[in-house]
Amino acid sequence: MRNKIFIFTHYKFVLVFENNNVTDYVTEKMMNVFQAGSVPVYMGSQNIDPYWIPGPNSVVKVWDHKGPEDLAKYLTKMCNDEEEYAKFFDWKKTGPSEHFKQRFDDCAFYGAECRLCQYLHEQREKLPAAQKKKINDRRAAHHLYYIAHFSDELQYLTFPITQQLKFTTSLSLST
Numbered sequence: 570m571r572n573k574i575f576i577f578t579h580y581k582f583v584l585v586f587e588n589n590n591v592t593d594y595v596t597e598k599m600m601n602v603f604q605a606g607s608v609p610v611y612m613g614s615q616n617i618d619p620y621w622i623p624g625p626n627s628v629v630k631v632w633d634h635k636g637p638e639d640l641a642k643y644l645t646k647m648c649n650d651e652e653e654y655a656k657f658f659d660w661k662k663t664g665p666s667e668h669f670k671q672r673f674d675d676c677a678f679y680g681a682e683c684r685l686c687q688y689l690h691e692q693r694e695k696l697p698a699a700q701k702k703k704i705n706d707r708r709a710a711h712h713l714y715y716i717a718h719f720s721d722e723l724q725y726l727t728f729p730i731t732q733q734l735k736f737t738t739s740l741s742l743s744t
Contacts, residue, residue: 577605581654582629582644587613595621599628600673608657610644623669624660 577583583602587594594614599621602609611617612631622628629647634640647654660666665673693704 574601574605577602577607580605580607581648582610583607585609585611585613587611590614592616603627608654610640619666620668620672623665624663627657627660629657 583605585598585602587596587598590613592614593616595617596613599609599611599613599617603623608627608629610629610631614621615630615632617628617630629640629644631640634643647657693701696704
């Protein structure tokens, strides 16, 4: 899954087509795209709003377009307009919706590995500033992953170090 998420970091949009377009059938596919910092182009359950999206305008829904050609024109337009594209991430300024945070926490892929990461982060936050700086410098040298904060709550989304500058204006990053 990490390799898949890493690949998604290279794209502004990622197609997320569920295996079924059935009410309430939402898989980890969309969450993986959010973890990568990309925008999902979603086809699946039409009741994803507000429970499975972090905020308004954070997902491109295929049913909002007349067909594939209309969708392609829209995505091309968004790719070429950085200001409009940035609006997909407005939710990062205020943090994800409560519904989304609950769904994210409930997902099956949020397992022991994530809880261990959470524990280590909490322990690291208790360290003196000089020791935290040493850890941060070492992490930067080894191209490891950052953990993202939305508002004051920690969310365990990973972003490669190469993406750090891209996200620092829209969400705060912590190590």
